Amino acid sequence: GQQLNQSPQSMFIQEGEDVSMNCTSSSIFNTWLWYKQDPGEGPVLLIALYKAGELTSNGRLTAQFGITRKDSFLNISASIPSDVGIYFCAGSNTDKLIFGTGTRLQVFP
C-alpha cells in the first residue's frame, strides 16, 4: 500500500531538547495531518494543515504545510517525557488518509 516517507525513523533525545521531523510524498495532498500514537492506543490528531505554506501551532507543537503540497514538517519544542510515542504524518485528498511510516520518539530525563 501507499505510504508517505517520514524521517527520521527514530529519535532519542534528552528532555528539554527541540525535535524536528519531516514527511514527504511523491503525490500532492490537499490536507496534511500529524498524529501521535501511544502504545496500545489509536492515533490522536495533533495538528491539521489545509493550505499550502500554512504554519500552525498547538502548544509546543508547530507544523508547516509545504508550498508544493508534497511535504510537511513537525517541530516539538522543549520536549518532555510524555512526548514519547510514534508520530505519524498523513495526507488526504478525499475521504481516506495515507499515513507516513512513522517517527518513534524517545525522551530521556
Place this chain on the structure above:
Amino acid sequence: DSGVTQTPKHLITATGQRVTLRCSPRSGDLSVYWYQQSLDQGLQFLIHYYNGEERAKGNILERFSAQQFPDLHSELNLSSLELGDSALYFCASSVVTSSTEAFFGQGTRLTVV
C-alpha cells in the same frame, strides 16, 4: 477517550477461521473508517462507510468485508484468516465524509496462530 469504541480489544484465532470486529462511532458521527496497522505495511486504509453506504475502498482483501448498520455501528468481517492478517485494526469516525476530522478508537489486536 476519543468516544470511538472497538470490541474486542484482543483476539486470538487460528488460521482459516472467521472473526468479526465491532466499532461504535462517536455519538452523532455518520462516517466510519477502518484501517489496518501491521509492522511491514504501516497504517493502511481499508474501507469507509457513510450513513450505511460504502463510500470508498482501499487495499481491502476480498476475504474481508464490512458493513454499517442503521444504528451506525460498523462491523469488519475477516474470513479464511492467514498468519499475515495479524495486525491492529482501527476504526475511526467523523461527522461528515472527510477523514481529516476523524477520531480513532483504541483498536483490536488480532493474532492469527
